[in-house]
Amino acid sequence: MNALVFDNDGNLFIRKESGLEYTFENVDAPALGFEYAMVVYDEDEFKIVKWDGDKPLEEQQQEPLTEDDKELCEQYIENSEPPEGVSLQLQHVNRLQDTVHDHITRMSDDYGFNDFIMAIYAGREGSNHPYRSNARRVLEFADAQNTVLAEVTTEIYATREDFLKPFEEYIKILPLPVSLPDHPA
Numbered sequence: 001m002n003a004l005v006f007d008n009d010g011n012l013f014i015r016k017e018s019g020l021e022y023t024f025e026n027v028d029a030p031a032l033g034f035e036y037a038m039v040v041y042d043e044d045e046f047k048i049v050k051w052d053g054d055k056p057l058e059e060q061q062q063e064p065l066t067e068d069d070k071e072l073c074e075q076y077i078e079n080s081e082p083p084e085g086v087s088l089q090l091q092h093v094n095r096l097q098d099t100v101h102d103h104i105t106r107m108s109d110d111y112g113f114n115d116f117i118m119a120i121y122a123g124r125e126g127s128n129h130p131y132r133s134n135a136r137r138v139l140e141f142a143d144a145q146n147t148v149l150a151e152v153t154t155e156i157y158a159t160r161e162d163f164l165k166p167f168e169e170y171i172k173i174l175p176l177p178v179s180l181p182d183h184p185a
Helices: 067-079 088-110 116-123 132-157 167-171
Strands: 003-006 012-015 021-024 038-041 045-048
Touching: 003 067, 038 067, 088 116, 088 132, 088 167, 116 132
Parallel strands: none
Antiparallel strands: 003 012, 003 038, 012 021, 038 045
16 A cells, blocks of 8 residues: 655655655655645544644644545655665565564574574584584574575566565565474473
8 A cells, every 4th residue: 555654854754556665864845735744644644734843743633634635645656756776676675684584583592592693503513512403403494594585586686676576475485483392492
């Protein structure tokens, strides 16, 4: 779903139908064709016409967006161009990398290692660590995650932006961390 949020600090957030998201910081309010100090066109839809600096957001006078206001927001989103270097491919790859990192961290934690570096230490060749077999499971999992990530990344960068699948389709490809009954508890 499209989104446009301009906040009282001059930050403009845009999400296009494709899922591409980008933010412009410290900018003037976009000319949308209606008066506002702040506008939220996302799951919530409202505008604040006059910002009172003495009140928090929750206490500001909010007005619902009219159908014309929403149409003007949609037109702005459609015509908006992302900043230089921002692309849906890069956004997907960055989110996948973050997910892989989270999966590996979770697997390391589930197997009793306070970080992945400890699993590397315990699972190294010739290790006598008491949980070396669990550490090797973590290392195999990390290897599988990164192998899939490399393949998916190549696929994403080779695909035109308008032919990319939704992010959720790519994330389903990643193996999920598993806990086995013999991990240290």
